[in-house]
Amino acid sequence: MPKITYTQPDGVQSVVDVNEGDSVMRGAVLNGVPGIVAQCGGGASCGTCHVYVDKDNTKPLPEMHPVEDELLHCTSSPRQDNSRLSCQLPVSAELDGLVVHVPETQI
Amino acid sequence: MSVVVIGAGQAGCQAAVSLREQGYRGPVTIVGDENVPPYQRPPLTKAYLAGDVDLDGVLVRPESFYAEHGIDLVLGDPAAAVVREDREVHLRSGLVLRYSHLVLATGARPRTLPGALTLRTVADAEVLRERLHRPARAVVIGAGFVGLEFAAVARTKGHEVTVVEALPRALARSVSPIVADHVVARHEERGVRVLLGAQLSAPERGNADLVVAGIGVVPNVALAEDAGLTVDDGVVVDAHLRTDDPFIYAIGDCASFSSAFAGTRIRLESVQNAMDQAMCVAAGIMGSAEPYTAVPWFWSDQYDMKLQIAGITRGHDRTEIDGDPSSGRFAVYCYRGDRLLGVECVNKPAAFVQTRRRLAERQEFSVA
Structure with missing residues (x-):
């Protein structure tokens, strides 16, 4: 199973096995990684699964859909170039080793 | 110290999870009526009904999560009574659970109509999903979110769908007329018949293969009432979501709280409210109580x-x-x-x- 690393604001890391096809969000929720609230359960409706993709990432991520882009408009932790909604990042073998940073706050 | 949560819905589950996240070390037990671990309800009228996800895909946490985090799940064994003097919850099976804090997350149940199916639980959704495997003339009674989301899925699958609403407009409790009219127009464009200010006629009912009622819910307050707690529509709670017993909280669909956003006492039937109230109560039990002030929000996907x-x-x-x-x-x-x-x-x-x-x-x- 692909491994995804979630880094908390204080630097603590969780390395989690995520099923292919599950999203980076679902991987966090299923494994109890704190800080990814995901109230809507993954429908790109709430904007509470914001993550920062590691700056050194070279793994291929899907293009951002306009809905995701708009939901990232007004995040409580500032939006950066590497901001994504983790529910919109499906995990595949290609993403094995992906590192994402969990923001301080979600709403 | 031990916490008992009655209700294994999104609110009850989140209360237990938040307690562990916030470092609570005592025993935590979730008691649920249904024989299924906590699951998310929103997909039941969307992806689950459409057949895009299965039960595993809608579970709030994987089944193994609870044991790993020291959360006892007691499923299929409803709470029968709360005995406040002894701080005990008695289950139907006779099992007795002692609590130092009790969280009532008993949710709500759908209003029913004779001969009509409802859509609230995963078992309900399973029945409807099965029925939508063959061509159906479906009638939906009630143009609220549940009815309209069901109508959208059924119509997308090619079924003949009629929505009958007694009030003169759809979503009357939830949105402005502009949005309600827009939503109805989108349904009509796709071929759903929407009858507003109407009752289902006998011949029409006779013609239907499937009648689904989406006419709102009733909060589950019997346990609280029997225990002598104040109930007014829902279980009445203060700004910290405490009932009039300081060791008992109520959260989610069953709780009636004073909302600055509504300017009055309300119950809110939403995932946001369930999760945010659960987190608020967990903090209260951990000794860092803050009043509940989260912004209410809601979503619906149709077509x-x-x-x-x-x-x-x-x-x-x-x-x-x-x-x-x-x-x-x-x-x-x-x-x-x-x-x-x-x-x-x-x-x-x-x-x-x-x-x-x-x-x-x-x-x-x-x-x-």
Whole structure:
């Protein structure tokens, strides 16, 4: 199973096995990684699964859909170039080793 | 110290999870009526009903999570009584659980009509999903969110769908007429018959293969009432979501609380409210109580419409529309006098997140 690393604001890391096809969000929720609230359960409706993709990432991520882009408009932790909604990042073998940073706050 | 949570829905589950996240080390037990681990209800009228996900895909946490985190799940064994003098919960099986804190997350049950199916539980959704495998003439009674979401899935699957609503408009409890009319028009465009201000006629009912009632829910308050707690529509709680017994909290669909957003006491039937109230109560049990002030928000997906609501727009006397409804992408800002109550967005997520943020900031300011 692909491994995804979630880094908390204080630097603590969780390395989690995520099923292919599950999203980076679902991987966090299923494994109890704190800080990814995901109230809507993954429908790109709430904007509470914001993550920062590691700056050194070279793994291929899907293009951002306009809905995701708009939901990232007004995040409580500032939006950066590497901001994504983790529910919109499906995990595949290609993403094995992906590192994402969990923001301080979600709403 | 031990916490018992009655109700294994999204609120009850989140209360237990939040206690562990916040470092609570005592025993935590979740008691549920259904024989299924906690699951999310929103997909039951969407992806689950459509057959795009299965039970595993809607579980709040994987089944193994609870044991790994020291959370006892007692399923299929409803709570029969709360004995406050002894701080005990008695289950139907005879099992007795002692608590230092009790969280009532008993939810709500759908209003029923004779001969009509309801859609609330995963078992309900399973039945309907099965029925939608063969061609059906479906009648939906009630043009609320559950009825309309069911109608959208059934119509998308090619079934003949009629929605009958007794009131003169759809979503009357939830959104402004502009948004309600827009939603109805999208259903009609796709071939759903929507009959407003109407009753289901006997011949029409006779012709239907499937009748689904989406006419609201009733909060489950019997346990609280029998235990002598104050009930007024829901279980009455204070700003910290405590009932009149300081060791008993109520959260989620069953709780009646005073909302600054509504300007009155309300119950809210939403995932947001379930999760945020659960987190609030967990903090209270951990000794860092804060009043419950989270911004209410809600969403619904129907066809290609993403409807998102921030705030509580009921009771507005004025609206401002941003965007052109005919484009299918617009936001309706709802005011009472000068005060922004909230926004209803159709395919306009930016307006939703901005307004939710604005309401949260206003709330922080007024509390501080």
